[in-house]
Amino acid sequence: MEAEGPAKGLCEEATCPLCLDFFKDPVTIDCGHNFCKSCLAKCWGEPGPEASCPQCREKIPQRTLRPNRQLANMAELVQKLQEGGRKKEGRRDACKMHQEPLKLFCREDEAPICTVCDRAKEHRGHNVIPLEEAFQEYKEKTKLQLESLRKKKEEFRDQQYVQELRRKDYQTQLDLEKMKIKSLFEGMQRFLEEKQHFCLAQLEDLEKEMEKRQDKTLTKLTEEISQLTLLITEMEEKCLQPASDFLQNIRNSLVRCEKNLGGYVPDISPNLNERLKMTSQKISALQKATESYKESLEEALIKAVWEQTVNTDSCIQAPKKDSLSRAPNRVNVTLDPETACSRLILSEDLKNVRMLGCTPHSSNVFPQKAFVLGRERFTSGRHCWEIRVSSNQWAVGISRDSVRKKGSINPNTDDSIWAVGVKPGSYYSSEVCIFPEVGSFSLNRIINLLYVVLDYEVGRVEFYNSKEFIYAFSSISFSGEEIRPFFFVPNDGSLKCC
Template sequence: MAAAASVTSLADEVNCPICQGTLREPVTIDCGHNFCHGCLTRYCEIPGGDPEEPPTCPLCKEPFRPGDFRPNWQLASVVDNIERLKLVSLPDSAEEDICQEHGEKIYFFCENDEMQLCVVCREAKEHRAHTVRFLEDAARPYREQIQKCLSCLRKEREEIQWIQSRENQRIQVLLTQVATKRQKVVTEFAHLSQFLEEQKSILLAQLETLDGDILKQQEEFDFLVTGEIYRFSTLIAELEEKNEKPARELLTDIRSTLIRCESRKCRKPEAVSAELGQRIRDVPQHALPLQRKMKMFLEKICFELDYEPAHISLDPQTSHPKLLLSEDHQQARFSYKWQNSPENPQRFDRATCVLAHGGFTGGRHTWVVSVELAHGGSCTVGLVSEDVRRKGELRLRPEEGVWALRLAWGFASALGSFPTRLALEEHPRKVRVSLDYEVGWVAFTNAATHEPIYTFTAFFTGKVFPFFGLWGRGSSFSLSS
């Protein structure tokens, strides 16, 4: 390897300054610099400049006589020796720079044929009329194109890496949500299991008590019935015996005997008392707490598996001066009288709107807006991006970072790129707004009937805030989770 490096270093010392290749038929000019004879001849033939002026050395710019080239035989011998050493000591990869046809070094490039040429190839008939450049000159525009391609590819790679990072973050958020919901399911089912065991014990104890009371009443019934049967059997036996006697004996005390039998009232005992029967019929009522608990459990587990309740409050720093906020910032009422609100960049000055505190940068959240509208009033609920326009006219549409639903007197509209009037079975007075940041959903449902109203799809990249607008004297809204 050291020998190859030495040969390469020597070869660099005997390169032609014009073609950057190994000197071929080296000649020396007046200033002492050496060039290939062919390169210097072509250099002198290049048109331009004053034809009366002698050409100048490509290196030092000293003038020289075009016809006064002195062959440098000693340098030519050195070059030949170096070439032989290169063939012996340089690795096979160095042979790639040699023309396979002529054995000369390649240092030209034909742009017409896209071929690499040696000196002999360059002088061949088929390439004389072609555009031929030195390798580095020919490579320069291609290097520039490669740099442009590299710049575009690197930019696209960065975009893909950013998407990968963003999606990985979304996946981690979703995994965290799933883990949280898994824990909630385990906890809620554990509570339900404990409650069911308690209810099971209570119901079984009540049924056990009923079973004992039924058996007790059965014993009392059997005792009474047995006594009655015995007494009736005794009277029957007495009358049968009386009936078998002769007339004289039959008539003896016959009236008292008949009166005693006729006046005997049959008591008809009941096996199950009315009170016990009512208690048996009331058994399903004891399961009503279980029924209510199961309904609450199903509603709660379905809700918690869906969205996280958002405990939001209105931000007075963003509220339009015509909105009156409650002290707990959970309610707002429209007023034509302007409030004394200090001006700040966050406050809406044209649209009678207000935002919630905090905002969201991920997750699944839900909140409920209860709306009370006067005749001609309207309320807008939804979500906005952090950079939504606060000053001047606010266009309520997704392109402006607003995903909202407008409730007016008797109708509702989805405020898309073009407002869409919605056909609803029931005009909602309570609207549930649900956000899925990672998936990109803003869904509206009737909180009372659970009827879907409208769903926006979006791509969120920054913080978003719950958004509320109000218009009309006597119109108001309030928040709940």
């Protein structure tokens, strides 16, 4: 019994993980794992430039196979030792009733029997085959089940990864919806406070439901993977057993394999996608209503925004095409050096810009050439980007592509730009101006990080300070012209595209 553990380990080292038999013509691949040459060829299929290890899934750029002669010799030696051991253990594998060797297998009773049992009335008329034939037949069935179990495990792992990515995407969308809701209720008085609390509570419930469902899904996936791992280990160990032990309760083992292959974790994404899309569409409708008439806000809120209650237990449907088409596309904005004047210094990665030199601080006008445009051009869709402000004078927004041909502009009067910022000469850096100039107002905090959200089809651009709404230009007619990110950087100032 003491030698049983080391002997088992030696057998495992000499066993191919694909065919679960002793290595035949073993080869080693780049990741260090070993397989039978024929098994690996069958697994990889058609030849190609790249493959992956069947055991660890590591990419193998070059299909380099190194013959492992030492492993081949060891496998041959272990096989001979095992065959010799089986001969010595012949008596231990004898029939308990007749003390004869178990050389046959009864299909009806699914049990090994001896030649005397075969003639007994208990097995008369039964379908009896040689034990070795039954061993090979059921071993092949077990191999097929193992392969299916491994594939199912990989499917669950892929689902787990996708769920994690979707979880982050949902959180980003939820954060944006919170920002919209907060902007709707700023400036409203006491009678709207109850409605503000109600709307935020709806999104909080959605967020909690999302977390709850995602946690439940991920927990289920983890449980399924754990169960499959245990079952695979158990079946691999069973394949290493002698024929008589291996065939004990073989039917139950195969049934368990088939049962575990039926595992399924429902995808909750379509339901959440539709709910997020519906929330976004309803909030947009509410924004238009509040711009037209504040007195009817309560009626519009009930009728246009929360008219329908989403049933959280409704059936999960397949995702619809473009179900998130109204979600803004986060843009990685870079600066266009072709549009920057000579006094503007751009970083190598085209993410930072600063003004070289300084105009007198008493001036209350922008230098008319101190602007640069983003490389990105928009003719459709919804887009958002972030800008970090690190000076007391700046302007950020959007402009028509044609503004680059003007050479110099005045943001106070130019109708080709839509921007917010702090003018030179402003005493408070929290005093925000609108360009073209339509007035100014003060915020409760200094702007450090600015969010710009552009909706081309609607003709609207919104500005947020962190999670606080600042200002929005609406009913803009872009007339099909390309729209680009716009930056003004006067007076030794600097901006950074995040």
